[in-house]
Amino acid sequence: MAKTYDCLFKLLLIGDSGVGKTSILFRFSEDAFNISFISTIGIDFKIRTIDLDGKKVKLQIWDTAGQERFRTITTAYYRGSMGIMLVYDVTNEKSFENIKNWIRNIEENASADVEKMILGNKCDLDSQRQVSKERGEQLAIEYQIKFVETSAKDSLNVEYAFYTLARDIKAKMEKKQKEASNPSGGRSGVHKPTLNDARKPVTWLSRCSVL
Amino acid sequence: MNIQNKANKYVCPNDRQLSLRAKLRTGWSAARSEPPLTPSEREAIAAVVKRAEKVDEVEAKRIGRLVARLEGMRRSARGPAPRTCLLCGETARLLSPLRTCAVCRNTACSKCVIDTPPHRSPLYSREPYMCNLCAETREMWKKSGAWFYKSVPKYTLPERKTTRRYAETELSRTLQEAGNSSNEGKTDSEPGSPLSIHAPSFSRQPSNTESRKSVPSPHDGPFDWNETDILTHGFSGLSLHRADSLNQRPLGLKRTSSKSSAYSVRNARKDAQKPVTQIERAPAIPDAGFGTLEIRLAYENATSSLAVTVLRARGLIGMDMTGLSDPFCRLEILPKEGTYSNRLRTKTVHKTKNPEFNETLHFFGITESDLSVKSLEIVLFDDDRYGCDEMGSATVSLRECAKSPTQLRLALSGASGCEPTGPRILLALCYSTKKRALIVTICRAAELPSQDSNGYSDPFVKLHLDPDPYHKKHKTSIKWRNLNPVWNEEFLFETRPTELSRQNLTLTVWDKDYGKPNDFLGSLILGASSKGRRLKHWMDCIKYPDHRHEQWHSLTDTQHL
Numbered sequence: 103m104a105k106t107y108d109c110l111f112k113l114l115l116i117g118d119s120g121v122g123k124t125s126i127l128f129r130f131s132e133d134a135f136n137i138s139f140i141s142t143i144g145i146d147f148k149i150r151t152i153d154l155d156g157k158k159v160k161l162q163i164w165d166t167a168g169q170e171r172f173r174t175i176t177t178a179y180y181r182g183s184m185g186i187m188l189v190y191d192v193t194n195e196k197s198f199e200n201i202k203n204w205i206r207n208i209e210e211n212a213s214a215d216v217e218k219m220i221l222g223n224k225c226d227l228d229s230q231r232q233v234s235k236e237r238g239e240q241l242a243i244e245y246q247i248k249f250v251e252t253s254a255k256d257s258l259n260v261e262y263a264f265y266t267l268a269r270d271i272k273a274k275m276e277k278k279q280k281e282a283s284n285p286s287g288g289r290s291g292v293h294k295p296t297l298n299d300a301r302k303p304v305t306w307l308s309r310c311s312v313l
Numbered sequence: 314m315n316i317q318n319k320a321n322k323y324v325c326p327n328d329r330q331l332s333l334r335a336k337l338r339t340g341w342s343a344a345r346s347e348p349p350l351t352p353s354e355r356e357a358i359a360a361v362v363k364r365a366e367k368v369d370e371v372e373a374k375r376i377g378r379l380v381a382r383l384e385g386m387r388r389s390a391r392g393p394a395p396r397t398c399l400l401c402g403e404t405a406r407l408l409s410p411l412r413t414c415a416v417c418r419n420t421a422c423s424k425c426v427i428d429t430p431p432h433r434s435p436l437y438s439r440e441p442y443m444c445n446l447c448a449e450t451r452e453m454w455k456k457s458g459a460w461f462y463k464s465v466p467k468y469t470l471p472e473r474k475t476t477r478r479y480a481e482t483e484l485s486r487t488l489q490e491a492g493n494s495s496n497e498g499k500t501d502s503e504p505g506s507p508l509s510i511h512a513p514s515f516s517r518q519p520s521n522t523e524s525r526k527s528v529p530s531p532h533d534g535p536f537d538w539n540e541t542d543i544l545t546h547g548f549s550g551l552s553l554h555r556a557d558s559l560n561q562r563p564l565g566l567k568r569t570s571s572k573s574s575a576y577s578v579r580n581a582r583k584d585a586q587k588p589v590t591q592i593e594r595a596p597a598i599p600d601a602g603f604g605t606l607e608i609r610l611a612y613e614n615a616t617s618s619l620a621v622t623v624l625r626a627r628g629l630i631g632m633d634m635t636g637l638s639d640p641f642c643r644l645e646i647l648p649k650e651g652t653y654s655n656r657l658r659t660k661t662v663h664k665t666k667n668p669e670f671n672e673t674l675h676f677f678g679i680t681e682s683d684l685s686v687k688s689l690e691i692v693l694f695d696d697d698r699y700g701c702d703e704m705g706s707a708t709v710s711l712r713e714c715a716k717s718p719t720q721l722r723l724a725l726s727g728a729s730g731c732e733p734t735g736p737r738i739l740l741a742l743c744y745s746t747k748k749r750a751l752i753v754t755i756c757r758a759a760e761l762p763s764q765d766s767n768g769y770s771d772p773f774v775k776l777h778l779d780p781d782p783y784h785k786k787h788k789t790s791i792k793w794r795n796l797n798p799v800w801n802e803e804f805l806f807e808t809r810p811t812e813l814s815r816q817n818l819t820l821t822v823w824d825k826d827y828g829k830p831n832d833f834l835g836s837l838i839l840g841a842s843s844k845g846r847r848l849k850h851w852m853d854c855i856k857y858p859d860h861r862h863e864q865w866h867s868l869t870d871t872q873h874l
Contacts, residue, residue, distance in 0.1 A: 109456055110372050144350075144358040147365060162368055175358065184461050215461060278460045279451060 107151050107160040111271050112182055113264070114212075116204050117189035118197040119168030122223040125254035126189065127165045130264050135255050142167040144175045152265065154272055161268060180211035185267045189221045190238075192251065193230040198222075198237070205245060215278075217270045218247045221263055225251040369467070376457040376468035383453050386446055394634055395815030395841050398422035399444055402664075404842055405780075414444035421445070603705035603725040604628035604666070606642070606691060610714035610721065612684060619646075619679045619711065621689065623659050623670040626725075630704055631666055632695040632844040639663045639696040640704060646676055646683075647690050647708070661696040684711040693725060695844055702845030733846075733867035736760050736835045738774070738822065740866065742850065744810060744858040751778070751806040751813065751854070755789050755820075756863065757799040762870075764824040764832035769794040771825040772834055778806045779817045791825045813855050814841050822868060835868025 115123040124142050129135055131148035146165045151158055164183065166176035180186070188204050190197040201220060208218065222238045225231075235251055242249030248266060252259040350358070391402035398404075398411060403422040405411045411420040421444040428441055443451075459465045607624040623642050632638040641661040649655065655676060662668035679687070692706040705725030713719050741754040755774050764770045773791040777784075785806055792798035808816060817840030824832035839851045850864045 107375075110375075110458060143354045144361070146361050147368075149368065162365075184458075213461070275455055275460050279455060 107158040109157060109272075109275075110160045110162060111184050111268055113161055113163045113185045113187065113267060114179060114183035115163065115165050115187045115189055116176070116207070117168055117187075117221075117223075118191070118194070118200050121168065121189045121191040121194065121197050122254050123168065123187075123189050124165050126187075126221065126223060126252060126260055126263075127163055129254040129257055129260045130163070133257070135257075137255075141169060144172045145179060150264075152268060154265075154268055157272070159268055159272070161264065163264075177207070177211045180208065180216075181213055183212065183216060184271050185217040185219070186212060187219050187221055187263065187267065188247075189223050190233070191224050192222045192233045192235075192238075193224050193227050195232040198233040198241075201241060215274065217267060217274060218245075219263060219267050219270075220245075220247050220249045222249070222251040223254060225258065226253040226256045370469070373467050373469040374471065376466060377470045379453045379457055380465065380468055381471050383449050386449055390446055391635070393417075393419040396420065396817070397842060398425050400425040400446060412442040412444075414442060414447055416443055416447040419444060603630055603727050606693070606705075606707055606723045606725055608691065608709070608721055608723065609718060610689070610709070610711070611718035612679070612681075612711070612714050614681065617677070617679055617681075619676040619689075619714070620673050621657075621676065622673040623691070624720075625667070625669045625671070626693065627667050629666045629668070629693065629725075632697075632702060632704065633848065634841050635664075637664045637666055638704060638844075640665070640668050640693050641696050642670065643692045643694060644674055644676075645690045645692075646679065646687050646711075648687065663696075679711070681715070684715045687711050691723070697844050733865055734760075736762060736822075736868040736870075737865050738820065738835075738837060738868055739863065740820070741861050741863040742818075742839070742854040743861045744813065744854055746810075746858050748805065749807060749809065751808055751818075753787075753804045753806065753818065754861075754863075755800045755802050755804070757797070757801070758822060758868075759797045761796045761798070761822065761834050761868075763796060764834065765794075765826075767794065769796060770832070770834060771795075772798050772822055773825055774800070774820055774822050776804060776818065776820045778808065779819055781806065781808070781816065783807055810855060810858060816840060817842065818851075833870075835870055837866050837868055839866075 115127060117123055119141065120139065124140075124146070125135060127148050131150050142165055144167055148163050148165065149160065150163070151160045153159070164179050166172070166179065186208055188201050188208075190201050192198075205218070208216065220238065220242050222233065222235070225235075238249055238251065248270070250259050250263050250266070252263055254260055386400075390400045391397065393399050394402075396405050396411065397420070399414070399417075399419040399421045401422060401424065403409075403411075403424070405420075405422075409423050411422055412426045413420055414426065421442075425445050426442040427445065427448050453465075454460055457465050457468070604627055606626045609622040609624060611620045611622070612618075613620065621644055623644075626640060626642075629638055629640055639661050642659045644657045644659075646655040657674040657676070659670050659672045659674065662670060688708050688710045690706065690708045693704040695702045695704050705727060707723040707725050709721060709723060713721065736758070737760065738758045739756040741752075741756060743752045743754070744750075745752055753776060755776070758772060758774075761770055761772055771791050771793050772795065774789040775786065776788075777786040783806075787804040789800045789802045792800065806818075817838050820837045820839075822834040822836065824834050826832060837847070839847050841848070841851060843851065846864065847866060850862060850866070853860075853862045
């Protein structure tokens with residue numbers, strides 16, 4: 103069942119109810135689409151292992167219920183996730199406006215290092231569009247988050263979105279590693295005493311000889 | 314009144330107000346009727362949580378493997394020592410200089426470092442090397458997700474025992490059970506991952522710390538049951554720790570063990586005929602602090618041969634910097650008969666104080682009458698490139714094995730002759746803190762080999778410190794036609810005491826010849842990487858500066874750079 107992998111990234115999908123979080127995940131994990139709407143109960147997750155620059159990265163993608171009544175359960179999963187996708191529905195103005203609330207929710211509950219991304223789903227339904235792509239981009243710039251319009255039904259940009267988020271997380275990981283080398287540079291000070299040990303008796307004795 | 318109004322206008326909301334506001338969650342969708350979850354919903358969520366636990370379990374095991382791997386590497390590493398590789402203990406040589414790890418500042422040989430790409434960080438630009446240990450630590454930090462969680466997440470070590478850190482939860486217990494079952498049909502373990510090989514050995518380990526100690530390094534390969542037995546017999550922390558670093562050298566080990574098995578086929582038949590009498594000599598002879606040696610003697614009438622099986626030694630004295638030795642045994646039947654040398658030696662077991670020799674040596678031409686008068690002398694030496702130091706010896710009368718094969722445990726007595734014999738040199742070391750220099754006095758040499766046709770040599774000594782930033786080389790005067798020359802010449806090497814622990818003093822004795830290259834008479838290397846007397850002399854010099862430390866050292870006839 104379990105193949106070997108190099109890293110495990112935990113991702114989270116949030117957004118209002120009915121924006122298509124489950125569909126996006128279903129498209130990404132199974133490459134399929136289900137037209138019927140079944141509200142997610144609480145939480146669910148899917149696994150897919152992707153190849154990122156020669157590294158096997160296992161993505162554990164948590165799908166949350168958009169419904170208010172599951173909020174307590176879903177917020178519990180914010181903290182452990184390394185990447186969060188904020189999904190809104192381009193045919194639903196309200197869901198777009200709520201993105202701000204979702205972002206605030208992330209700031210309250212998720213780790214500060216979390217990578218974020220905004221997805222405008224259902225972009226295939228151009229006739230019913232209420233939120234233009236420009237508005238979405240504007241919002242993304244405002245929050246300095248990456249943005250992409252997707253369609254789970256037409257399999258548009260879904261793959262791209264997940265890969266981008268995973269790559270961003272990986273880049274952050276490398277960056278953290280580099281930052282971590284600074285304290286480890288300080289750690290060499292811990293090793294230094296071994297050098298000092300050798301010196302210590304010398305200085306102590308030499309002082310004695312002076313006396 | 315006015316003032317009060319103003320105050321009200323700009324008053325800061327107090328904690329109670331804030332908490333109330335938080336409860337209201339204004340600005341968020343107002344409808345907050347939260348009907349409790351129905352049983353079916355609860356079930357669905359529970360199922361998801363259970364699935365997630367499975368994933369977590371796989372992840373925990375994967376991280377456990379990473380941790381165990383790192384632990385294994387850490388343990389098998391030699392530890393930081395001057396002028397030796399942190400990981401494999403390789404000393405610096407001319408063609409393979411040691412690199413300094415940019416992270417931990419320890420030295421490692423070129424095989425044990427990786428080049429960090431220069432573009433990655435300006436920090437590495439100066440020293441673009443990272444030792445494998447640091448690299449592995451980083452890799453673990455990355456792969457485990459510790460970079461995100463700020464600590465290594467929950468993990469299950471690849472034994473069947475414990476989930477560390479959060480071991481107390483119900484979840485972890487189920488994890489373990491699941492882990493046990495999937496351990497058997499392991500599909501996701503990396504090739505050469507330690508757990509599949511070592512799983513049985515852990516079940517025998519009683520304590521937690523013990524098992525932690527012996528999480529095997531991936532290099533171990535096939536592990537002898539014999540060997541694990543030794544590990545489980547608790548030795549001191551250090552020896553246990555080092556005993557498995559001994560496994561790092563499977564070559565030497567396997568050689569002896571395979572040899573013993575080859576012999577044991579032969580011995581098995583013999584043993585069946587004659588019951589082995591076990592004479593435990595240990596309580597009779599108090600351990601003099603030089604350790605014990607277990608041997609088995611078997612005399613065979615038909616071939617008039619004596620088979621001596623050197624089984625193992627325990628608690629030997631440490632000879633090198635790390636407190637370990639490279640012991641081998643020299644066996645000799647005494648008294649000698651004429652010029653015929655009846656000397657045999659075992660192979661060397663490296664880096665241990667508790668060597669397993671398991672080697673059978675055969676002495677031929679031993680008559681039955683010899684048994685009553687002759688004895689077997691076993692001397693343990695510490696193998697070294699620069700001559701061997703005696704670590705202890707034992708003598709046993711051959712009468713013991715006249716009737717039947719006997720197994721003996723001998724207590725070793727200390728090294729007999731303190732002063733070396735043969736070609737030797739007397740030198741005095743003194744670190745002068747005033748001059749900030751090492752003063753080497755070449756006093757005299759004795760019993761030098763003759764190289765000239767007149768039966769004498771014309772000796773002089775060349776000496777240098779290595780590595781020396783000043784590249785100072787010194788030479789004594791030439792003492793013509795003399796095998797026991799007296800120089801009493803002093804030489805200065807400017808160095809710092811801290812540097813001294815990673816420098817070596819190399820002396821070579823030469824026979825001066827005109828018209829042809831000088832003949833080599835002997836050499837000596839003193840330094841932190843040397844052993845026994847030489848190490849002691851060197852360390853004394855470092856420890857007690859401004860004191861003169863005079864000592865004889867035997868010269869070796871091997872010439873090294």
